[in-house]
Amino acid sequence: MKHTDILAPLDVELQKVRSLGGSMSIVVIPQRYADKALGYKRAVDTAVSMKDYLVVGLFNTQASEASARFLSLPKGIAVYPQDGKEIETLFFEALERLRFMGTTPWVKRLWDSIKDTRSSEFKDDPESRFISSTFYQFLAFLAAHPTEMKYLLKGSDNPELSWVMDYLPYGHGNTGESHQNENVSEDDITALVQSWHYQEKMETKSEKGKNTLRRFRNIEHLFTLPSISQEIIGLAGDTLLAASKMAGIIEKDPVLTSRILKVVNSAFYGFHRQIDSVEQAVVILGNDEVINLAFSIAIHKILETISPEVAKRLWEHCLVVAHLSQWLGPYMGYTNKQRLYTVGLLHDLGKIVFLQRGHFIGGFAGPASLEDLAGEEIDSGISHAEMGGYIAERWNLPEAIVDGLMSHHLPSKARDMSLAVTVHLADVLAHCGGIDLAKVNSAAVSYLSERKGPAISQDELSQRAGDIVQRVKTILET
Ligand SMILES: [Fe+2]
Ligand SMILES: [Fe+2]
Numbered sequence: 001m002k003h004t005d006i007l008a009p010l011d012v013e014l015q016k017v018r019s020l021g022g023s024m025s026i027v028v029i030p031q032r033y034a035d036k037a038l039g040y041k042r043a044v045d046t047a048v049s050m051k052d053y054l055v056v057g058l059f060n061t062q063a064s065e066a067s068a069r070f071l072s073l074p075k076g077i078a079v080y081p082q083d084g085k086e087i088e089t090l091f092f093e094a095l096e097r098l099r100f101m102g103t104t105p106w107v108k109r110l111w112d113s114i115k116d117t118r119s120s121e122f123k124d125d126p127e128s129r130f131i132s133s134t135f136y137q138f139l140a141f142l143a144a145h146p147t148e149m150k151y152l153l154k155g156s157d158n159p160e161l162s163w164v165m166d167y168l169p170y171g172h173g174n175t176g177e178s179h180q181n182e183n184v185s186e187d188d189i190t191a192l193v194q195s196w197h198y199q200e201k202m203e204t205k206s207e208k209g210k211n212t213l214r215r216f217r218n219i220e221h222l223f224t225l226p227s228i229s230q231e232i233i234g235l236a237g238d239t240l241l242a243a244s245k246m247a248g249i250i251e252k253d254p255v256l257t258s259r260i261l262k263v264v265n266s267a268f269y270g271f272h273r274q275i276d277s278v279e280q281a282v283v284i285l286g287n288d289e290v291i292n293l294a295f296s297i298a299i300h301k302i303l304e305t306i307s308p309e310v311a312k313r314l315w316e317h318c319l320v321v322a323h324l325s326q327w328l329g330p331y332m333g334y335t336n337k338q339r340l341y342t343v344g345l346l347h348d349l350g351k352i353v354f355l356q357r358g359h360f361i362g363g364f365a366g367p368a369s370l371e372d373l374a375g376e377e378i379d380s381g382i383s384h385a386e387m388g389g390y391i392a393e394r395w396n397l398p399e400a401i402v403d404g405l406m407s408h409h410l411p412s413k414a415r416d417m418s419l420a421v422t423v424h425l426a427d428v429l430a431h432c433g434g435i436d437l438a439k440v441n442s443a444a445v446s447y448l449s450e451r452k453g454p455a456i457s458q459d460e461l462s463q464r465a466g467d468i469v470q471r472v473k474t475i476l477e478t
Helices: 008-020 031-040 063-069 087-102 106-118 136-143 146-153 159-166 179-183 186-195 198-218 227-235 243-250 254-264 278-285 287-305 308-332 337-346 349-357 370-380 384-394 399-406 417-432 442-450 458-477
Strands: 024-030 046-049 053-059 076-080
Touching: 008 024, 008 046, 008 053, 008 076, 008 087, 024 031, 024 063, 024 087, 031 046, 031 053, 053 063, 053 087, 063 076, 063 198, 076 087, 136 146, 136 198, 136 370, 146 186, 159 442, 198 349, 198 370, 198 384, 227 243, 227 287, 243 254, 243 278, 243 287, 254 278, 254 287, 278 287, 287 308, 287 337, 287 349, 308 337, 308 349, 308 417, 308 458, 337 399, 337 417, 349 384, 370 384, 384 399, 399 417, 417 442, 417 458
Parallel strands: none
Antiparallel strands: 024 053, 024 076, 046 053
């Protein structure tokens, strides 16, 4: 019997997909895993048996999803239309990939599968970037099984695996050799991962994430970025901006103007002389400082959607993180002070939406732990970090800001680690009054140790944090 005859049922499905303009994954799995594989197949998918292989066609499915569905099974995947247009081409492509995969160790295959699901194909669907960028529940699950983690990563200087560590809090899986490892086998880990039901949980997360974003769009009018802040953000980076031009923009808004003058004349800045125009404030404080101040005051409006008491606490925290980020940035190799301030100020923007909607938020009293983020994800499908990134994108803020917000708890995900690490550390510092390494992400700790920048002592950190908290309080009292 020829290949084409056996593949005929899949070809029929492919014709349908082609006429609908959809996609289809062809997955080739060794026959000895066929029973397991059939258990993970959905009713709409078609499977055919060859001598040595099971070939499954997954309707309207991209590679990442197909990979997650057959997590931990050896497989080769080819996707219509990217990898080929004919069923036979797709089959041979998938078979070739299986042969390549077949030679790699089991553990690496598992991580490859997991890694696939985090690199979302957001070209087709821009929102999936916010929904599937991280799977906190799975990371929390790994962190809760340090013995198995150590086994998985044992003896692997493999950079392909080390990224897992970057996502975990400092101290997980890297605390030296453990004798317990000897009791763990590959089968134990397979059973553990299977029992966690990765695919089902991923599907639930995606569904909830989509709903959360959809519901946000229904209340989006409550969260519009005041137009003046758009203008102010537009001014950032214009180093030659004249004080008069800048003052002209701000003075269009009398409420903003009077608030700025109040703060400028408060104990926060400690000037003895009365400053009575925005232009004068710009001359004395500089463009950046006045832009930051105006932006903070303008953005404060969105806090009116939540209870005043919670809003006050959150606002104080955000201002402290903004100022601490500005101070810490240069030590971490990031010098755009404007951006440090904005990302610091907005880092927990997503929490405002969650609070407004009555969703669970983690880490109000301390920096959000992996469990807190997983809790948010279980409730909303995404964490406050992704929610914040999504809002910033809807506001058309620069990509660096969107990325900074998204990665403030997992800096290794960031395009610019120096910015993300800075805000991450500023957050810990704001909450703890010092840098408690147990509350810091592993990647941030390695970033710190690899960076040969000037060191800051714990005393200096605590002192600066205390000082900024005091100064921010004076702004809030104004
Ligand atoms: Fe946060
Ligand atoms: Fe925070």
